[in-house]
Amino acid sequence: MLSRTNQLILGLALLAAIVGGWLQYENRSPHVPAGIHVANVGDLRPDPTLTDSSGKPHRLSDFHGKRVLLNFWASWCVPCLSEMPALNAAQRNFADQGSIVLGIAMDEPTNVQAFLARHPVSYPILMGDLASQSTSLQFGDRDEVLPFSVLLDENGRILAIQRGPLDANRLSRWLSPATAP
16 A cells, blocks of 8 residues: 555655646647638648749649649658659640649749759649748648648549658549549
């Protein structure tokens, strides 16, 4: 049997462990700022205006009628860069079927331009907003981890999301208009 003092010490230790675990969980949980809507699978996609590398504005609604794969990436993100050849091949393979890969660079424009000058891709690249309500966060990337991909149907509904790199098989499934993700 434990003495009253040992019971008190054990109780305090248990309470400290519970509070510590809760604090650790809270620090790992993604925190979405108040008032910001984060899209989910099944939602209509947000329609931000994003610029291409020459500064020309584009809206995602410009791609209405196509199955669109949004791929959020950055020039410093090694997994992002390793999936780019597969994205490039997918764009070439599925463009004639009404699908498009659209890169959203979550990076400084000068870094993106320098990277693309050395490593051109066959799909359009738009500049994401890096502000506190980042473009990737708006599309469901609550952790704001790259790479992050979102598949949109022809009407702009979010069909699927993927945190981390996409492989060639998933790209084929996602971009083939006849198949579900």
